[in-house]
Amino acid sequence: MAQAKRSAAAGQDAAEPGVRTLKKYPNRRLYDTETSSYITLADVKEMVLAGENFVVRDAKTNEDLTRSILLQIILEEETGGVPMFSTRMLAHIIRFYGHTMQGLMGTYLEKNIQAFIDMQSRFAEQSKGVYDPKGLNAEMWTQFMNVQAPMMQGLMTNYLEQSKNMFVQMQEQMQKQAESLIPGFPGFPPQNR
Structure with missing residues (x-):
């Protein structure tokens, strides 16, 4: 039983073929396992623009944090320049939750x-x-x-x-x-x- 759990955990740690793995550490830093270096949200945005497949995982729990990171990038884009979403549209989207x-x-x-x-x-x-x-x-x-x-x-x-x-x-x-x-x-x- 313990061996099965270890095997399942090892399978989660193994990189999916063709998918770049980024690790997020408790200090909020992102680590690119492909380049063995720390990266920023701006680097992740460049990966998105380049069409790269990647997954962001919590370094301790291995939880998939990809959506959370993508939402952070959207938030930065919405607050930093010319927003894509109007306040009205965002309110409509929020109303659909639940x-x-x-x-x-x-x-x-x-x-x-x-x-x-x-x-x-x-x-x-x-x-x-x-x-x-x-x-x-x-x-x-x-x-x-x-x-x-x-x-x-x-x-x-x-x-x-x-x-x-x-x-x-x-x-x-x-x-x-x-x-x-x-x-x-x-x-x-x-x-x-």
Whole structure:
């Protein structure tokens, strides 16, 4: 029995292949096991921007602290520059905690962010050759943006429509689940189908 516990603990300590392990010590310092050096939140932010896979573990308990560290980075970004979230939006998000729709809202936001990232990738792909970070051709960029403005409006319209459709689909799934759990559930008004 004791051996099984030791093996399980050893398995947790072992680094996952392709995932960089950071250790957080009680003195609040972060230690990068790959480079054998202490790092800062700014370094972790750079890892996120570079798309690196990593996990942050408590040095004593081996608890996964990745979300906590990412939230710290978001807090620093929100207080240090131009915030992404308005006070109103943050209040709305807080209201969803403990609400029956909490899980649904998390999924909804995640899918919306992915759709936005996909849209941004398509735009970046279309703008290749016009925008060169090392030598921006201002005239070409201006012409490109003038042509792209209607396309960007179309992309945003499509994005908003996809977002609305995702929400309607999740709403319909919830209604079906509620009806299966509670026959005669007075769910949402029936949709014209």
